[in-house]
Amino acid sequence: MPKNKKEPAVQNEARISEIQIFEKVSGIIETRKYRAGMFANSEITIMYWEIGHYINSMVLAGGRAVYGKRIVTELASQLVVKYGKTFDTHNLRRMMRFADKFNDFKIVTELASQLSWSHFIEILPIKSEEARMYYAKDAGERHLGTKELRRQISRKAYERREIANTHISDASPIPFNVFKDPYLLDVLGLHENYAEADLEKAILIELEKFILEFGHGFTFVARQKRMTMDNDDFTLDLLFFHRTLRRLVAVELKIGKLKPEHTGQMRFYLKWLDKFERQSHENPPIGIILCTTASREQIELMELDKEGIAVAQYWTELPPKAEFERKIKEILVQARERLNRRRLIASSDVTREIKYFYESKDDEQIK
Numbered sequence: 001m002p003k004n005k006k007e008p009a010v011q012n013e014a015r016i017s018e019i020q021i022f023e024k025v026s027g028i029i030e031t032r033k034y035r036a037g038m039f040a041n042s043e044i045t046i047m048y049w050e051i052g053h054y055i056n057s058m059v060l061a062g063g064r065a066v067y068g069k070r071i072v073t074e075l076a077s078q079l080v081v082k083y084g085k086t087f088d089t090h091n092l093r094r095m096m097r098f099a100d101k102f103n104d105f106k107i108v109t110e111l112a113s114q115l116s117w118s119h120f121i122e123i124l125p126i127k128s129e130e131a132r133m134y135y136a137k138d139a140g141e142r143h144l145g146t147k148e149l150r151r152q153i154s155r156k157a158y159e160r161r162e163i164a165n166t167h168i169s170d171a172s173p174i175p176f177n178v179f180k181d182p183y184l185l186d187v188l189g190l191h192e193n194y195a196e197a198d199l200e201k202a203i204l205i206e207l208e209k210f211i212l213e214f215g216h217g218f219t220f221v222a223r224q225k226r227m228t229m230d231n232d233d234f235t236l237d238l239l240f241f242h243r244t245l246r247r248l249v250a251v252e253l254k255i256g257k258l259k260p261e262h263t264g265q266m267r268f269y270l271k272w273l274d275k276f277e278r279q280s281h282e283n284p285p286i287g288i289i290l291c292t293t294a295s296r297e298q299i300e301l302m303e304l305d306k307e308g309i310a311v312a313q314y315w316t317e318l319p320p321k322a323e324f325e326r327k328i329k330e331i332l333v334q335a336r337e338r339l340n341r342r343r344l345i346a347s348s349d350v351t352r353e354i355k356y357f358y359e360s361k362d363d364e365q366i367k
Helices: 002-059 067-083 091-103 107-112 115-125 129-142 146-154 158-164 196-205 207-214 261-277 297-300 320-358
Strands: 220-227 232-242 248-256 286-293 308-313
Touching: 002 067, 002 091, 002 107, 002 115, 067 091, 091 286, 107 129, 115 129, 115 146, 129 158, 146 308, 158 320, 196 207, 196 220, 196 232, 196 248, 207 220, 220 248, 220 261, 220 297, 232 261, 248 261, 261 308
Parallel strands: 248 286, 286 308
Antiparallel strands: 220 232, 232 248
16 A cells, blocks of 8 residues: 555655756756857848958959949849849848948957847947947847847937936046936826826836836835935936846936936935945945936036936927937937037136246247
């Protein structure tokens, strides 16, 4: 009888073992299949770069445009016969553009390990080298598919990051390339006359989309973070942690214009977080106030960035494509003009200080 009682247990253990073996082997297969696919995609992308680079450097060397155009057409017709439509004239020219726009082979090999050829096709039309590298690195770091990459490009993620960067000075504890301005929160599906509570609730419902818009490295910590001091309770709308920066990031949501009391409120939150919430291995917290409208001239005047506070607008509705692109371009141009003015003022201040403390001799010129 004892033996009979033990037999089901032995069979059950055998079944468990078989399941574990199957799952382990399946995991190995899936991992290796994925890596094999990534390796194949990488090799294909590098092959396209090498083809484009060879044609650019050998066939088109010396500006032989007419000859180059004819030879590329003839080469494409021969390659199509042997290898298929992938190597037609249109795609060969795309490979040539790829090698021209991404001319550092080391960078290409690094990016090719993360991005497919389809990713590069989306990036190639971008004129700015800085923007191309931003989208390529962002897609690689966040493992974005081509659809999401296309969406980030169409929503001017790079330009909005650059606008936010112009608000930050070298003396600021806020790192560059963390925030955007404006943020596009149309994904939240908010209607007219919404309240701050509605905005906060919508963000939590669509948290994944919000973080995707917010940027790489953010993880959600708390909603309505309670802070108590002297028997008074205060609540921060949203609290995030940035894994790369190792900082708590406080987020306040405001409807309407930025007001002085909003900045005072954020100062208190940051000091409280720094004293009671920050861990020993973390950097000091930073904060961002999101509001529907804000005077960027006023933000610059207050120099909030030096206190670890960023301010950005958010849009819950997007205008038509042409109008959206015009607005973003206009905001970016104005932001860069303000940045250049600040640099000129700073440069002139330094010059005046030098002239005040040092007398130049007749044969010396202060540059």
